[in-house]
Amino acid sequence: MLKKLIIFFGVLMILGCGYKPVSVLTKEIIAEKVYVDVVIKKSDPANSVAIKDGIREAVIKRLNRDLSSQSDADTVIIANIANVVFVPTSFDRFGFVNAYEAQVSIDYKVKLSNGEPLSIIATGKSYFRMNRQVxxxxxxxxxxxxxxxxxxxxxxxxxxxxxxxAKLALKGYKLKKD
Structure with missing residues (x-):
């Protein structure tokens, strides 16, 4: 009985304080039809392709949004590659690198469904091991x-x-408070 009472008050506190999950806040700020583009760097077009593929997959799978043409989109996301770096994270006994961390910084220009433009820099990391043959x-x-x-x-x-x-959700939360 005490356990049920504690759970009830916990749920009541969460609902009472206006908690909203990130997914709900994001749905309020990013419309259903999204256009995604990455500014291709002439010096390294392969990185641009990988980033564009990653962002498009994230829009589809994480936000459950549809990709559309720029003219039909309610939300426009333009990504500019700020920096791509590979940092060695692990070495073998001979001093050869056997693991790396890829660090990608992207400058996002986002035009929201309400027409408001935003510029947000976000960073992502990925670790991987070398596939070497001995x-x-x-x-x-x-x-x-x-x-x-x-x-x-x-x-x-x-x-x-x-x-x-996450940064857009925070922005959406602040807009709702004001």
Whole structure:
């Protein structure tokens, strides 16, 4: 009986304080039809493709939103790559790098459904291990493969998008309070 009473008061407190999950706040600030584009860097177009794929997947899977053309969209998200860095995180006994952290910083320009423009910088990280083959205790390959690079940037861009959503939800919460 005491357990039920504690749960009841806990739920009552959460409802009473106006708690809303991030998903609800995000739905209030990002419309159903979303346009996503990434400004392609001429110096590194492969990163741009991985980031665009990651952000689009995040919009579809995390927000359950439809992608649309820019003319039909209610919310427009334009991503500019601020920085992509690979930092060694682990070394083997011979001093070769065997794990990296991909760090992706993206400058998002977001036009919300109410027409308000926002500029938000968000960062994502992704860890990965090197896939090396050993031949007589000598490594045959100690270079990041294109697939490893793409996957790491793809995952880091999704994490960056999660940070963007959290910041947008906070913005939505502040707008509701005012």
């Amino acid at each position: 031949l007589d205790t000598i490594y045959t390959d100690s270079v990041i493969t294109n697939q490893d690079r793409y996957n790491a940037i793809f995952e880091a861009s999704k994490e960056s998008f999660d940070e963007l959503i």
